Amino acid sequence: MKYEVVIGLEVHVELSTKSKIFCSCSAEFGAGPNEHVCPACCGMPGMLPVVNKRVVDLGMTAGMMLNCHINRTTTFDKKSYYYPDLPCAYQTTQWFAPVAVNGYVEIDTPSGKKKVRIKQIHMEEDAGKLVHDIAPDTTHVDFNRTSVPLIEIVSQPDLSSADEVIAYLERLHSLLRFARVSDCRWEQGSMRCDVNLSVRPEGSTKLGVRTEIKNMNSLTAIARAIEYETARHIDAIENGTEVLVQETRRWDDAKGKSFSMRTKETAGDYRYFPDPNIMPIVIDDAWFDEINASLPEFPEVKRERYITELGLSEYDADQITSSRALCDCFEDAYSVCGKAKDCANWIISEVMSILNSKKMTFDMLTLDGKALGALINLVCDGTVGRANGKKVLLAMFDDASIDPKKYAEENGFIVSNDTSLVESVVKKVCDSDPQTVADIRGGRDKAIMALFGRCMKELRGNCDPQVLRKALMDYING
Amino acid sequence: MSTKKTIVLDDMILTKTMPTTAGSRMLEGYMSLFDAEAVTSLTEAGYEILGKAKCGEFAIDLVGESCYFGCELQDGHFVNDLCEKVKAGSIGVGLDVNGSIRRASAQAGLISIKPTYGTASRFGTVEVACSGETVSVVGSTADDCAEVLSVIAHHDTKDGTSLSSDLCDKVKVCAKKAKKVAILSSSLDGVDDEVRAKIDTFKAILEKNGVEVCVVDSDIFKFARPAWNILMCSELCNNVSRFDGVKYGYRSSNFTTIDELYTNSRTEAFGELLKSAILFGSDNLSTDNYDRAYDKALRVRRVIVEAFDRIFEDFDAVLCPACSKMAYTPEDIKNNKHLCFEENAYTAPASITGLPSVALAGVTLIGPAFSDGMLLDIARMYEEVCK
Known part of the structure; x- marks a missing residue:
């Protein structure tokens, strides 16, 4: 039976x-x-x-x-x-x-x-x-x-x-x-x-x-x-x-x-x-309405909205909607910077990895999403380099009151638009390593990354990578 | 030097600096970690707390005769310890669970007020029958009662049944003079000649003061007692279940299992009267009996509240006996060890409804909610004559 x-x-x-x-x-x-x-x-x-x-x-x-x-x-x-x-x-x-x-x-x-x-x-x-x-x-x-x-x-x-x-x-x-x-x-x-x-x-x-x-x-x-x-x-x-x-x-x-x-x-x-x-x-109407208004979207409704309205991939939407705290952070960041894909990338690659390294669950996230949005803006518009941006993020985890722009300024993380400074650094680095310069001129294109890295370090990361690359190529080829 | 009278507490009121036993071996030597709200507010108002008076075990008996630590006799009658201390010049504050304070004060030539439920915080009183028990005041005069009531009646966030400040303030004044008082026919059942004479005396004094007194047909005093006994004992059974020998209080040395620890600790530490109340309460709350006992009693409570409401449409207060006789002897208890569940016929109507009640000279007065000031004002008419 x-x-x-x-x-x-x-x-x-x-x-x-x-x-x-x-x-x-x-x-x-x-x-x-x-x-x-x-x-x-x-x-x-x-x-x-x-x-x-x-x-x-x-x-x-x-x-x-x-x-x-x-x-x-x-x-x-x-x-x-x-x-x-x-x-x-x-x-x-x-x-x-x-x-x-x-x-x-x-x-x-x-x-x-x-x-x-x-x-x-x-x-x-x-x-x-x-x-x-x-x-x-x-x-x-x-x-x-x-x-x-x-x-x-x-x-x-x-x-x-x-x-x-x-x-x-x-x-x-x-x-x-x-x-x-x-x-x-x-x-x-x-x-x-x-x-x-x-x-x-x-x-x-x-x-x-x-x-x-x-x-x-x-x-x-x-x-x-x-x-x-x-x-x-x-x-x-x-x-x-x-x-x-x-x-x-x-x-x-x-x-x-x-x-x-x-x-x-x-x-x-x-x-x-x-x-x-x-x-x-x-429970009077006012109390009932207050709680009713505070209810979150169901996770699957959010997921659908992230994909169709904000253009996230299914993978990104799944990752973020696995936790209410991540969703809140994402939505707050998006409300400030308007760049959904960048917000998702920062949260999935940077925020989640910091949480993991601190052995915190996603729900324990207390990061201010609006500040994250401001930081993403700074990185996207080239005001702060990506590597320095991560340093700012790490500081924001420890101190929720940090304003990303102010913190970047105080710690010398602002990208310089001073091309003469970039050119002088490029000259100094290249002149100190004529062998590598000669190799590149001889066709070993990959060696340029070593010089690029040294220049970036010298500039403390505060340089638009495109600007530095161009200055380096100009110096070597010129 | 304060010119205020000193305060004596009955042993249901928890104090940090003195043991609180609830008259039970179970709590012998028990020291509370905190003071009752009544103690805190009286101390802040400048009153000196002189000490504690003994009370019956969990305050459910007639006048204190079931106290584990003994009860004095005078001329062959039980005397209430709190009333003795008041006679010696203090004002008494205690927990009126089953009318013992009202009975004792009315028999001892003193006066007590059980204020409107919810106006005096119960925070820091040993819980027995929470839906009706009230912190009460015993004094030599109505003025004593009014004075201390005005201190202990206030809103308290630590008591979820505490009423708002506006309502609490109402009990401190006499909003109107009583013009009509009712005597309910059912309330005179079973009282002896002496108490009947007390009612007549009081009635005569009221009439001399221009108050009209009428006898009204009503069943309230017939039904309040059985319903109150069900509610009181059920709540008691549940409340005293925390005294299990595990955390504090008496623990039997005779046990090998947790069930024996519970059973033997409670068997050895609780008195016979309390055990009767526990068993009765437990039976009323059982799945088999809940609907026909506990739930029915809750319905009777509402019917009684409504019956009082109708009486107070025409009358300012109800005059009734406080007890069936003016003193209790060990012989009374021997003949009927559950006498306190019968004598409370006279006090149960105010307990079950939470209405204010003043007791003196063998009688009690019951008024509408917040008429506490008016009831004390009526009592002053009696005091004027008997001064």
């Missing part, structure tokens, strides 16, 4: 806010244990939650990017369970009126475009982290991650293969990063996902027994887990190797197997109820 697999995902994404959801502690990843904590996120009595407005902004942004209906009155609720990484023994989340509902995401599949429906997006706080490897018999708790804001994106069970799941997750990754909702870094846990999966005979409308694999944090592991679970379900159905029960499972990537964590019968009751300390949040 043929089977089809039915998959729905719950994707957790940490929001890119400076501070936590209910207190002013830093939400940044990577600090030492319990450095980003206060009485509120440690669950001490007497601290009341005050909602970080930025969290709601980003929740709405995510909802709009995923074509959701935004609930104009959205509320927070409490979810109770005991676990040492949850200091209050309840998580503040959204249960009754989440910020966004009923959306969809389009993905590409071999048989064409497919809509994956989004059931809801809700805002909530993250839990802390248990550390087991400090001492053999004790577990330590790190509350840095406690109350870092999250959204959970719940899809309908519309996915039917590991490939579709990966395509869906990559699409979410791209849209959320583009809208600056999250940096979506799987390796830092800022994007994680729970996979709900069941198997049924092809054509059947009745869903099979569903299992949930918790806390997946890499695309390859997700694909492997889906293959494994699908095979396990089919084996159970066909051969009766085991009785499938609705349960939560843990994926062990090293062993390549999933293991039961808890069944439905042993699952706790979360006792959801509205949080009386957080008043319902009313």
